[in-house]
Every structure is written in structure tokens, then in C-alpha cells.
Amino acid sequence: MSSSVRAPPTSPKSGDPEPGEIWERVRKGDRRALGRLISDVEAGTPGSRELLRWIYGRTGRATVVGLSGPLGVGKSSLLNLLIRHLREHGRTVGVIAVDPSSPFTGGAVLGDRIRINRPAGDQGVFIRSMASRGHAGGVSQSTREVIRLLDAAGMDVILVETVGSGQSDVEIHELATTRVVILVPHLGDEVQSLKAGLYEIADVFVVNKADLPGADQATRYLVELSAMVPAGPDGWRPRVVQTSALQERGIADLWTAIEAHEEHLAQGPQGRDLRRHRLEREIQDLVRDRLTRDLREKLRPGRELSRLVDEVVERRLDPYTAADRAYAEIKHRRGD
Amino acid sequence: MAKRRAVPAEAAPSPSRPIRVLIAKPGLDGHDRGAKVVARALRDAGMEVIYAGLRQTPEDIVEAAIEEDVDLIGLSILSGAHMVLFPRVMELLRRRKAHDIQVFAGGIIPDDDVPQLKKIGIRAVFGPGTSLETIVETARKLAGTRS
Numbered sequence: 001m002s003s004s005v006r007a008p009p010t011s012p013k014s015g016d017p018e019p020g021e022i023w024e025r026v027r028k029g030d031r032r033a034l035g036r037l038i039s040d041v042e043a044g045t046p047g048s049r050e051l052l053r054w055i056y057g058r059t060g061r062a063t064v065v066g067l068s069g070p071l072g073v074g075k076s077s078l079l080n081l082l083i084r085h086l087r088e089h090g091r092t093v094g095v096i097a098v099d100p101s102s103p104f105t106g107g108a109v110l111g112d113r114i115r116i117n118r119p120a121g122d123q124g125v126f127i128r129s130m131a132s133r134g135h136a137g138g139v140s141q142s143t144r145e146v147i148r149l150l151d152a153a154g155m156d157v158i159l160v161e162t163v164g165s166g167q168s169d170v171e172i173h174e175l176a177t178t179r180v181v182i183l184v185p186h187l188g189d190e191v192q193s194l195k196a197g198l199y200e201i202a203d204v205f206v207v208n209k210a211d212l213p214g215a216d217q218a219t220r221y222l223v224e225l226s227a228m229v230p231a232g233p234d235g236w237r238p239r240v241v242q243t244s245a246l247q248e249r250g251i252a253d254l255w256t257a258i259e260a261h262e263e264h265l266a267q268g269p270q271g272r273d274l275r276r277h278r279l280e281r282e283i284q285d286l287v288r289d290r291l292t293r294d295l296r297e298k299l300r301p302g303r304e305l306s307r308l309v310d311e312v313v314e315r316r317l318d319p320y321t322a323a324d325r326a327y328a329e330i331k332h333r334r335g336d
Numbered sequence: 337m338a339k340r341r342a343v344p345a346e347a348a349p350s351p352s353r354p355i356r357v358l359i360a361k362p363g364l365d366g367h368d369r370g371a372k373v374v375a376r377a378l379r380d381a382g383m384e385v386i387y388a389g390l391r392q393t394p395e396d397i398v399e400a401a402i403e404e405d406v407d408l409i410g411l412s413i414l415s416g417a418h419m420v421l422f423p424r425v426m427e428l429l430r431r432r433k434a435h436d437i438q439v440f441a442g443g444i445i446p447d448d449d450v451p452q453l454k455k456i457g458i459r460a461v462f463g464p465g466t467s468l469e470t471i472v473e474t475a476r477k478l479a480g481t482r483s
Contacts, residue, residue, distance in 0.1 A: 032434055043353050106354055107379035112388035121395065125404055131354070131384045156477060170397035 018047065019054035026153050032152055038128055041145045042135055049259060052145055055152040060275075062151040063092070063262055066176030068164025068201075073184045074208040075161050076115035078246035078254075083118060083125060085251045086157055092124040094150030094158040096143060098172060101133035107336075108132070112161060119159045126150060132168060139286065141173035147175060164201075173201055174278075178261045180254070182206045183222070185214030199225065204257045209243040210250065234270035236261060298330050355479040360388035362425065365415035370442060374410060377468040378475060381453040388473045393425040402434055407479040411458075413443040418453070419441040426456045442466070 020181035024324055025033040067082075069075050079095065086093050097112035110129035128146065137140040143160065149254030150158050160176055162169040173179050181202035205222045207215055219240055226238040239257040265271030299305065308326060311317035344478050361368055368390055375385045386404045388397065401409050408452045411422065422441065429435045441453065442462035450461050 031399075032402050034434065039356075039405045101384070102379065105380055105382040107382045108354075109375055109379045109385045109387055111387040111389075115385060120393060127400075127402060129384075129386050225472065270356050290395065 002203070012026055018095040021049040022051060023055060025151075031126065034126065034149065035128075036267055037149055038146050041149060042130070042142050044135070044142075048145075051067070052148060055148065058152040059148045060322075062147075062155055062158045063178070064147055064151075064158045064160065064176045064317065065258055066163045066179045067097065067159060067171040067182060068169065068173045068180070069206075069208075070187070071163060073182045073187075074245045075182055076112045078206070078208060078243060078251075079159060079161055079183060079243055080116045081243075081248060081251045082159060083116065083253065085125060085255055087118070087122065092154060093126075094147075094153070094155035095125070095127040095132060095161070096126070096146055096214030097161045098130045098132060098143065098163075098169070099119060100163065102129040103133070116317070126153070126155065138173065138289075139168050141282075141289075143172045144153070144175050145281065170201060175276075177265060178203050178258045180204045180206060180258065182208050183218065184209045184224045185212050187218070203236060203261045205235070205238055205240045205270065206250075207240065208243050208245060210249050215242060229309040234268070234274065235263070236270075298333060299326065304329060338446070350372040354409065355383040355476065356386065356404060357383050357410055357475060358386045358388055358397070358401050358404060358406045359410045359412065361390050361412045362392050362397060362398070362415060362421040363396055363413060363415050363417045364391060365413065366390060367414050368412070369426060370414075371410075371412035374412070374426065374442065374468070374471055377472055378410075381472045381476070394428055395397045395423055397425055398428040398434065400433060401429070401437055406437060408475055409437055409439045410475070411439065411443075413440045413441065414443070416444070418443070418445055419449060422453055423456050426458070426476075438481065440471075440478060442471070 001332045022033060022037065026037065037048065037051065041052065067075055069080060072282055076097070079092055079097075083095065085092050095116075097110065099108055099112065101108040108131035110131060112129060113127060116127060130139065130143065130146070132139045147158055147160065160172060160174050164170070164181065181199070181204070183205065185207065196247050205226070207219045207222065209215070210219075219242055222238075222240045226240065239260065241250060241254045241257050243254055265274065305326060308317065308322040312322050357378055359371050361371055367402070372387075375387050385473075386400065386406060388400050392400075397409065409425070411418075411425065413421065418441065422439075426435070426439065426457050429437060429439070435457070438459050439457065440460040440462065441458050444460055445453070445463065447463075453461055459478050462471055462474075
């Protein structure tokens with residue numbers, strides 16, 4: 001994909017050789033070290049941030065494919081077949097499977113591994129399940145960082161699986177260089193697809209379970225849809241591929257379509273623009289997160305805030321004016 | 337790349353990490369109701385449960401535990417092969433230097449076998465009728481003892 005964005009590795013700061021040492025273990029195939037690093041990145045430990053700085057120059061090599069689709073369309077089964085296909089072609093594969101956490105308990109059951117069969121002892125695959133909650137900078141930032149780890153660790157292809165509903169899933173899907181949306185026959189009539197959502201964020205559509213009746217109709221409809229909508233800013237029209245995970249059919253076609261999109265990105269200025277745009281947004285996000293955190297510190301419920309709340313409760317003050325005053329107070333204090 | 341920093345580097349807050357548990361069924365029995373009930377109870381207790389499902393080899397289980405960086409492994413077995421499969425899991429964990437991961441087990445395991453399983457490092461064995469509270473509580477305790 002990308003020609004070389006490799007920068008020379010940044011030398012670790014003197015007196016703190018740790019990132020280099022840790023990374024050396026990962027590079028030598030220590031999967032335990034990689035597994036632990038991913039946890040550190042998820043938790044946003046200071047050490048992991050140092051490491052991310054350090055490996056950045058080694059990233060940008062991998063093809064990142066997003067796989068999204070509603071529950072039950074066969075994402076995990078397709079994932080399993082894609083992994084096999086890629087391994088047969090000698091590519092190493094990293095997988096990040098994101099599943100929702102309970103908003104009530106924070107707990108989660110991450111079940112994508114049950115569909116995945118791989119040859120015993122294959123060190124060319126690394127699979128990590130992630131729950132959607134409990135990430136220092138939000139799940140999409142965590143996912144971006146785990147992609148970087150797997151990329152720097154030498155995975156050729158990174159598959160990122162989400163349900164694709166909700167803002168954070170869409171953000172994760174947008175981290176991919178090629179975005180695949182998986183659907184099945186009889187998901188609903190055409191009006192469903194006019195609604196905003198998944199249909200807008202596909203470079204490749206998959207009609208899975210193509211062994212079922214209605215597959216051709218669904219495919220025809222998606223082909224028409226992608227011909228109708230104006231091509232994206234990158235001049236690409238989504239391709240439509242039929243697969244059947246049950247009959248293990250269409251997987252090579254799917255990979256061909258993904259590669260065609262990667263090729264398209266690599267040929268024009270589109271790929272570069274896309275990467276630049278995303279990095280710009282990431283930097284903005286990082287700054288915004290930090291500002292938000294600073295502000296939250298300053299907004300810590302103190303006597304000042306408590307008095308404002310009292311007044312609002314008693315309806316002597318409206319929330320907007322209260323916010324104006326709290327804001328002015330913070331702004332005043334920020335002049336340090 | 338990393339220029340001298342004018343401002344101190346941010347220290348992102350580390351939210352306390354939820355306990356991560358791998359639930360797996362080693363070997364060839366096909367009954368996973370118990371494993372699913374336990375997975376769900378642990379989820380409801382706020383843990384992240386990686387459900388690996390049926391017919392896992394000890395190698396699969398240990399590999400998954402390492403990739404997922406879990407604190408605990410719960411092995412469910414009804415086939416009677418525990419005296420062969422469990423030692424293999426423990427041996428692989430040791431070989432991969434992952435024996436800080438705590439292992440508990442459940443299913444149909446004769447009382448007579450329990451001392452031997454404890455000896456090889458299985459921290460708890462839950463027979464039929466164990467309450468979910470006991471399992472959750474033990475899981476929490478075991479995760480706390482992980483170095």
C-alpha cells in the first residue's frame with residue numbers, strides 16, 4: 001500500500017531505554033509482551049504513551065480493513081475465512097474485534113473468537129477482543145493505538161470488526177483504509193438504506209449468506225445504489241461482492257475487491273490525502289481530549305459550583321447563566 | 337519526531353481495568369450451558385469475558401489467554417478428560433511464562449481428583465450446585481492475587 005512512510009526509529013530518551021527494550025521483545029515474537037502492551041494502551045498508562053511515540057515511525061505499513069455489519073450477518077464467520085485466505089497467501093494478520101460493554105455494569109462478553117479456527121501454533125495471527133467501554137481516550141482512540149501496535153509488530157493486514165452501529169463504531173470503521181460493510185438478504189426494504197448510516201461508509205459491500213434466497217435481489221439493489229450515489233471525493237464507487245461463509249464461497253472475490261480499493265488509494269493522491277486528513281483529525285482529538293481533561297479538573301465540584309447549582313435548583317438562576325458564570329470563572333483562572 | 341516538549345507530557349488517567357477472564361471448554365464434550373451461565377454471571381459482575389467456546393485444545397486456550405492478556409482462565413469440562421487436559425494447560429502456561437494467570441475449573445470433576453488438580457495449580461474447582469455468587473467472589477479474589 002503506502003510506499004514508505006517509515007521514519008528512522010526515534011531514539012529513546014536518555015535514561016529511559018524502556019520502550020526500546022520492550023519493543024525488542026515484541027519484535028522477537030514475544031506475544032505475551034504484545035498482549036500486555038495492548039492492555040497498557042487500553043488503560044492509557046504513561047509508559048504506553050511513551051512506547052506509542054517511539055513506534056510511530058515504524059507504522060503505516062499495514063493494510064487496515066474495517067468489517068462492520070449488524071448482529072448476526074456473519075462477520076465472525078467471514079473473518080475466520082478471511083484469516084485463512086490471507087494466511088494461505090502468506091500474509092500475517094492482526095485482528096481487533098470490538099464488542100459492546102454493558103452500560104450498567106461495564107461488563108462484556110466478547111465472543112468473536114468462537115468462530116475462529118486456525119492452525120495450531122500459527123504465530124502469524126494475533127487476535128484481540130476489545131470491549132467498547134473503559135478506555136482512557138475513548139474506544140476509537142484505543143483502537144487506533146492497538147492498530148499501530150499490530151502494524152509496528154509486523155502484521156501485514158489488520159482486520160477490525162465492529163457492529164457498526166453508534167458513533168464510536170462508525171469512528172472505528174473510519175480508521176480502516178478499506179471499509180467493508182456486511183449485509184444479508186432480506187434486511188429490509190430500500191427505504192432502510194436511504195436512512196443515514198452504514199450504507200454511507202462502505203468501500204466494499206458484502207452480501208453474505210448468499211446461499212439464501214433473495215441474495216441476488218439484495219446484490220442488484222446495492223449495485224444500483226452505488227451507481228446512483230455520487231462517487232466519493234476519492235472517485236471510488238463501492239463494489240458489491242457475494243459471499244457465503246457457510247459454503248466458503250466468495251472469499252477470494254472479497255479480498256480482490258479490497259485490494260482493488262487499496263490499489264485505487266495507492267495510485268492517486270487520494271490515499272495520501274485521506275491519511276493526512278485522518279492524522280489531522282487525530283491531533284485535533286488529542287488536543288481536545290487534553291483540554292477537556294484540564295477543564296474537568298478545573299470544574300471539579302467546589303463551593304463555587306455548588307452555590308451556582310443551589311441557585312439553579314431554587315430557580316433563582318437559569319442553567320445557561322450559571323454556565324456563563326462558571327465559564328467566565330475558568331477562563332479567568334486559565335490566565336496562569 | 338519527538339521534539340523537546342515545552343509542556344509536560346500528559347498523564348492520561350488510567351481507569352481501573354476490568355478483570356478479564358477467558359472461559360473455554362477444552363476437549364470434546366459439547367455441552368456449554370454451564371460455561372455460558374458462568375460467562376454471563378461474570379459479565380454481570382462487571383468483568384470482560386472472552387468466550388472461547390467449545391472444543392478448544394490446550395494450545396488454543398493458552399494462546400488465546402496470552403493474546404487477550406487475561407487475568408483468569410475458567411475451564412469447563414464434562415467429558416472426564418480433565419486429568420489429561422488440565423495438566424497440559426498448566427504446563428503450557430508455565431512454558432509460555434504465563435503462569436501468573438490464575439486458573440479455575442468447573443463441571444463434572446470427581447472429588448478424588450480435586451487435590452491433584454490443586455497441586456498442579458488449579459486454584460478452585462466448582463462442582464454442580466455451586467452458587468454463581470461463590471464463583472464471582474472467587475474469581476474476584478483470584479484476580480486480586482495475580483502478581
